[in-house]
Amino acid sequence: xxxxxxxxxxxxxxxxxxxxxxxxxxxxxxxxxxxxxxxxxxxxxxxxxxxxxxxxxxxxxxxxxxxxxxxxxxxxxxxxxxxxxxxxxxxxxxxxxxxxxxxxxxxxxx
Amino acid sequence: xxxxxxxxxxxxxxxxxxxxxxxxxxxxxxxxxxxxxxxxxxxxxxxxxxxxxxxxxxxxxxxxxxxxxxxxxxxxxxxxxxxxxxxxxxxxxxxxxxxxxxxxxxxxxxxxxx
Numbered sequence: 001x002x003x004x005x006x007x008x009x010x011x012x013x014x015x016x017x018x019x020x021x022x023x024x025x026x027x028x029x030x031x032x033x034x035x036x037x038x039x040x041x042x043x044x045x046x047x048x049x050x051x052x053x054x055x056x057x058x059x060x061x062x063x064x065x066x067x068x069x070x071x072x073x074x075x076x077x078x079x080x081x082x083x084x085x086x087x088x089x090x091x092x093x094x095x096x097x098x099x100x101x102x103x104x105x106x107x108x109x110x
Numbered sequence: 111x112x113x114x115x116x117x118x119x120x121x122x123x124x125x126x127x128x129x130x131x132x133x134x135x136x137x138x139x140x141x142x143x144x145x146x147x148x149x150x151x152x153x154x155x156x157x158x159x160x161x162x163x164x165x166x167x168x169x170x171x172x173x174x175x176x177x178x179x180x181x182x183x184x185x186x187x188x189x190x191x192x193x194x195x196x197x198x199x200x201x202x203x204x205x206x207x208x209x210x211x212x213x214x215x216x217x218x219x220x221x222x223x224x
Contacts, residue, residue: 004152031209043112044200044215051210089153093209097166100153 002026002094006101013080013108020076021104023090027071031093035064035075038103039086047075047088080108113137116201116216123191124224131186131219133201139214141207142184144176145200147218153200159184160207191223 005024013019023033032051038044048057053068061078077084087105091098114135123129135142144156158166159178173195175187184201200218204211 034212036215041217043114043217045112046212046214049210049212091153096207096209097155097158097168098153098213102150102152 002092002099004090004092004099004101006088006090006104008104009102010105010107013077013106015080015082015108015110017080018076018078019080019106020074021088021106023073023075023101025071025092027069030068030071033066033073033093034091034098035073036089036091037062037086038089044089075104077106080106082108082110084108112214112216114201114203114214114216116219118219119217120220122222122224123188125191125193127188127191129188131188131199131201131221133184133186133216135182135203135214137203137214139203139205140181141204141211142178142181143202143204143213144184144186145202147198147200149197157186158207165207188221193223196221196223
């Protein structure tokens with residue numbers, strides 16, 4: 001079973017501040033990495049699918065980078081807003097299925 | 111709205127009950143999934159269906175029985191569950207199975223087994 005580590009597990013951010021967090025994974029046999037955003041009482045929502053080393057993807061104020069050689073992906077939130085409060089899930093592809101991390105729980109303080 | 115609905119949203123059942131969870135997707139997808147999330151654990155894949163055929167059973171106990179009558183509907187039949195089966199059960203769908211495919215999730219059913 002693929003070990004997908006997300007850190008920190010939770011973080012509090014002041015509104016307007018930028019923040020980032022990490023998804024770490026074994027660098028061998030990499031196929032793809034997915035990021036999802038999961039607000040409380042809602043459905044997890046796909047953010048990015050990343051496949052190539054050096055990939056950078058952006059959606060509004062949220063962006064992600066990928067380093068497959070060293071086995072990590074960063075997710076950045078620029079100018080955090082209260083609506084960014086959610087758990088951000090990272091998932092790696094293993095045997096054609098998604099192996100999820102426990103998530104990064106972000107709370108933006110107004 | 112992701113286009114994937116789940117009913118009921120909450121369910122309380124006794125260990126001797128039989129109940130079913132329902133999932134429906136309106137996205138024209140061909141693959142559907144059941145996941146389980148227990149407290150402080152990652153999302154855990156249970157079953158995968160591709161074009162109505164079960165392609166994955168992730169060593170799930172037989173008290174959980176999935177059914178996929180067509181590509182739009184997925185059920186999870188529950189029978190003689192244990193308290194440790196209390197969790198959030200999420201359904202997802204994708205165009206097809208495959209490592210690059212984005213999965214679209216429902217909001218989940220919060221299950222409590224007494």
